[in-house]
Amino acid sequence: MILVNVTKRLDTAEGAINAHFELSINDSEFLTLFGPSGAGKTTLMRMIAGLEKPDSGMIVVDGDVWFDSSKKINLPPQNRSIGFVFQDYALFPTMTVRENLLFAAETADQRHNVDELIELVELTALSNRLPATLSGGQKQRVALIRALVRHPKILLLDEPLSALDPGMRQKLQDELVLLHKRLGITTLLVSHDIAETVKLSDRLASIEKGQITQISSPMEFFSPQTLSGKLQLIGEVLKIEEDFPVAIITLLVGSSVVRTVVSSEEAAVLTIGGHAIISTKAFNPIVIPLK
Amino acid sequence: MESEFLTTMALTFKLAAVTTLILLIIAIPLASFLVFSKIRFKSIIETIVSMPLVLPPSVLGFYLLLAFSPASAIGSFLTDHGIRLAFSFEGLVVGSVLFSLPFMVHPIQSALSQVPLSIIEASYTLGKSKIETMIKVVLPSIRHGLISGIVLAFAHTVGEFGVILMIGGNIPGETRVASIAIYDEVESLNYAMAHQYALTLFVVTFSILLLVYTLNKKSLGEIK
Numbered sequence: 001m002i003l004v005n006v007t008k009r010l011d012t013a014e015g016a017i018n019a020h021f022e023l024s025i026n027d028s029e030f031l032t033l034f035g036p037s038g039a040g041k042t043t044l045m046r047m048i049a050g051l052e053k054p055d056s057g058m059i060v061v062d063g064d065v066w067f068d069s070s071k072k073i074n075l076p077p078q079n080r081s082i083g084f085v086f087q088d089y090a091l092f093p094t095m096t097v098r099e100n101l102l103f104a105a106e107t108a109d110q111r112h113n114v115d116e117l118i119e120l121v122e123l124t125a126l127s128n129r130l131p132a133t134l135s136g137g138q139k140q141r142v143a144l145i146r147a148l149v150r151h152p153k154i155l156l157l158d159e160p161l162s163a164l165d166p167g168m169r170q171k172l173q174d175e176l177v178l179l180h181k182r183l184g185i186t187t188l189l190v191s192h193d194i195a196e197t198v199k200l201s202d203r204l205a206s207i208e209k210g211q212i213t214q215i216s217s218p219m220e221f222f223s224p225q226t227l228s229g230k231l232q233l234i235g236e237v238l239k240i241e242e243d244f245p246v247a248i249i250t251l252l253v254g255s256s257v258v259r260t261v262v263s264s265e266e267a268a269v270l271t272i273g274g275h276a277i278i279s280t281k282a283f284n285p286i287v288i289p290l291k
Numbered sequence: 292m293e294s295e296f297l298t299t300m301a302l303t304f305k306l307a308a309v310t311t312l313i314l315l316i317i318a319i320p321l322a323s324f325l326v327f328s329k330i331r332f333k334s335i336i337e338t339i340v341s342m343p344l345v346l347p348p349s350v351l352g353f354y355l356l357l358a359f360s361p362a363s364a365i366g367s368f369l370t371d372h373g374i375r376l377a378f379s380f381e382g383l384v385v386g387s388v389l390f391s392l393p394f395m396v397h398p399i400q401s402a403l404s405q406v407p408l409s410i411i412e413a414s415y416t417l418g419k420s421k422i423e424t425m426i427k428v429v430l431p432s433i434r435h436g437l438i439s440g441i442v443l444a445f446a447h448t449v450g451e452f453g454v455i456l457m458i459g460g461n462i463p464g465e466t467r468v469a470s471i472a473i474y475d476e477v478e479s480l481n482y483a484m485a486h487q488y489a490l491t492l493f494v495v496t497f498s499i500l501l502l503v504y505t506l507n508k509k510s511l512g513e514i515k
Contacts, residue, residue: 049416050415051412051415051416076415077412077415077416078415078416078418078419078420079418080416082416083416084412084413084416086409086412086413087409088407088409090407090409090410090412090413091410091413092410092413092414092428092432093410093432094431094432094434095431103414103417103419103427104417104418106418146413146417147416149417150417150418
């Protein structure tokens, strides 16, 4: 159980704001901090990691105090049981994949497990390569397993997939889901990608202008009017073709492009590049198993 | 004559080696401070470090000579402790360290400023102390800057003339380095000897630079 209640003054593009975050994260939970850039998501994560100091408040992890302004406790990142995955991977350029992981290992056991972790993400063949020779997806996998070497209590992922192409993104999302299921490690993800958030997280904390505005399940957040027996997909609007009284809209759902017809009125509230939910009352859908 | 030549050359390279070693020890923390510190008076320190680039060597030599003289506060303090810096090898080392400081600090500083902050933070989140991070993560990734600094500081000290002439004079075996010897030989119209010094310096410095650039290119190729 992780309890966070911190405040910090943030300098944003729209001037200074007083951020206040109050949050509790359950054991083994996958929680996503979701919101626009500059809202304070990354700052909150860096405060949990000890890379930034809150102005006041406390951070308690499984009963251990990591930060408490009233008692002047502020553990350095070295003494916090965390695994941090940076947006730019942050691999050590002069060490091979294996050396990057061995650098993180502290005990003989952890050193022993390094090869197993490399195998888990299918990088055995590349374990003696330097990071500069790897693709973005491979680098990200190394960064992820490097963060896991020390068996941290909490895994912090700062937009880890944002620099990858869509195909690689989806693949790594799947791997993250599997890894989280397998290791059961409490995970905090910073994201502003709706599909990623829905796919990965148990709960979502929506952050805007330094405040947590809502904590709920991702589906509840993105489609508040839940109806049972309804099939719904979230997609990105690619194109809107007006043909009064209807409009043909093209959406990207997952990796497939879907075209559908809506009324001009419905189309008027959509914007290209924005996200939309397509739902159909699943009275008579055609369901064919995929081979 | 031959043995005097060898003594002078040995002294020249000894001075360069000692100076380079001291500079390396000073420059790493100094460059880290200049890159990572957010203190306000930083630009004053930056300016002082860079001064030898623009200051005539004779100006630095002149003030050092005044400071080393037993009549000054620093000089009398040193004399009381049995240290004589004017016209001595130790004095040359002090002068060379000051004069070659920017040549060591600048390459290290510019290499350090290219190190992404995230790899330093990543090392911290993996439980590594600041010192361990410096030795195992930062220094290996700035090794090209370190090599450039070492070569530049060494070569610059070998070629130094003005400061040494001011504070060292021309004492064989003590303060007489190759660049001074060349001047001296030319003045007494002994061109053959001047040639011997000059050509040796030329060949040695050329070889060092060539070796470094070849090695540098090789290890850069490995990374890419």
